[in-house]
Amino acid sequence: MKYEPNACRVEDALSILVGKWKPIILLHLLNHGTQRFNELRRSIPGITQKMLTKQLRELEAEDIVERVIFPEVPPKVEYSITEYGRSLQPILEAMHDWGTKHTLRKVKKEKRAE
Amino acid sequence: MKYEPNACRVEDALSILVGKWKPIILLHLLNHGTQRFNELRRSIPGITQKMLTKQLRELEAEDIVERVIFPEVPPKVEYSITEYGRSLQPILEAMHDWGTKHTLRKVKKEKRAE
DNA sequence: CCTGACAGTATCATTTAGGATACTATATAT
DNA sequence: ATATATAGTATCCTAAATGATACTGTCAGG
Numbered sequence: 151m152k153y154e155p156n157a158c159r160v161e162d163a164l165s166i167l168v169g170k171w172k173p174i175i176l177l178h179l180l181n182h183g184t185q186r187f188n189e190l191r192r193s194i195p196g197i198t199q200k201m202l203t204k205q206l207r208e209l210e211a212e213d214i215v216e217r218v219i220f221p222e223v224p225p226k227v228e229y230s231i232t233e234y235g236r237s238l239q240p241i242l243e244a245m246h247d248w249g250t251k252h253t254l255r256k257v258k259k260e261k262r263a264e
Numbered sequence: 265m266k267y268e269p270n271a272c273r274v275e276d277a278l279s280i281l282v283g284k285w286k287p288i289i290l291l292h293l294l295n296h297g298t299q300r301f302n303e304l305r306r307s308i309p310g311i312t313q314k315m316l317t318k319q320l321r322e323l324e325a326e327d328i329v330e331r332v333i334f335p336e337v338p339p340k341v342e343y344s345i346t347e348y349g350r351s352l353q354p355i356l357e358a359m360h361d362w363g364t365k366h367t368l369r370k371v372k373k374e375k376r377a378e
Numbered sequence: 379c380c381t382g383a384c385a386g387t388a389t390c391a392t393t394t395a396g397g398a399t400a401c402t403a404t405a406t407a408t
Numbered sequence: 409a410t411a412t413a414t415a416g417t418a419t420c421c422t423a424a425a426t427g428a429t430a431c432t433g434t435c436a437g438g
Contacts, residue, residue: 151294151353155307159363160287160356166366168282170396173274180265187415193269198397203416212366223404224414234369239265241358242274248355249273252280252326255348284426301385312427317386337434338384 163241166212171197171205173242176231179215180239184230214238277355280326285311285319287356290345293329294353298344328352 153159167173174194179185185193191202206229209215214235220226267273281287288308293299299307305316320343323329328349334340 151291151357153291153357153360155288155291155295158288158291158360159367160281160291160359162363162366163359164278164281164287164363167274167278173278174269174272177265177267177269177272177274181269188413191415198399199416200398200418201396204396213369219415222414224406225404225416227415237362237365241355241362243265243267244355244358245274245277246267246272248351249276249278251351252276253273255327302383305385312429313386314388314428315426318426333385336384338436339386339434341385 163238166209166214167238167242167245169205169208171201172209173245175202175205175209176214176235176238176242179229179231180236180242184228187227187229190229209235277352280323280328281352281356281359283319283322285315286323287359289316289319289323290328290349290352290356293343293345294350294356298342301341301343304343323349 178193206215210217213232216230216232218228292307324331327346330344330346332342
């Protein structure tokens with residue numbers, strides 16, 4: 151650990167990943183490439199339009215996600231991960247791997263407690 | 265990206281790191297080893313006793329931090345990272361590195377916008 | 379005798395995140 | 409004529425996170 155507490159930038163990365171739906175949204179875009187708004191919505195059960203819009207806007211503001219509007223009617227809007235957003239992929243994967251082990255560990259612990 | 269959205273465990277890792285003070289607390293414990301309660305408090309400007317206690321308890325509940333009480337008076341309580349907690353270090357470092365670059369990128373962007 | 383250090387807890391208030399629901403406009407399909 | 413799909417907004421409400429402040433008991437130092 152080389153970095154100093156007063157120069158801690160963990161929060162900056164965290165703030166981008168945090169949000170009830172953000173990891174799932176990123177995962178979908180990483181796995182399936184470009185997606186339309188309702189396409190995403192349908193593949194994320196439980197999310198409301200408002201939340202999907204909000205989280206996408208926040209990701210867009212940080213250059214993680216790109217939003218392309220087609221001037222058609224009915225409207226067509228496509229979302230995709232930016233080149234820059236892809237740089238988060240290793241972190242997402244590391245967290246996923248850690249999370250998987252952690253969940254397993256918890257299950258084992260609960261069993262021992264029975 | 266090999267893992268599926270319905271098996272996404274990113275949130276599990278995230279939930280442990282999230283908390284306004286958790287990264288900073290972990291960083292201190294990683295950098296300086298065992299610390300007493302008020303020692304931590306003094307090195308984290310702005311944190312209240314309540315919040316420090318709360319975040320430490322949450323980290324303890326997940327086996328990330330160990331709490332050792334010395335039956336003395338006045339009380340003495342020592343906190344340290346567990347072996348297991350150390351497994352989070354690569355993720356913290358990856359996030360810090362990413363966060364540093366991200367902050368830099370933002371600054372550059374703002375300058376261009378002037 | 380009074381004060382400060384220690385490691386907290388308890389209570390209340392505020393701030394932020396998230397959710398439910400209704401609404402917009404236009405075009406195609408029935 | 410009505411329903412459906414598109415991609416959203418607007419408004420209101422609840423729940424969770426965080427913060428401010430006051431309090432606890434005991435001991436050592438002045």
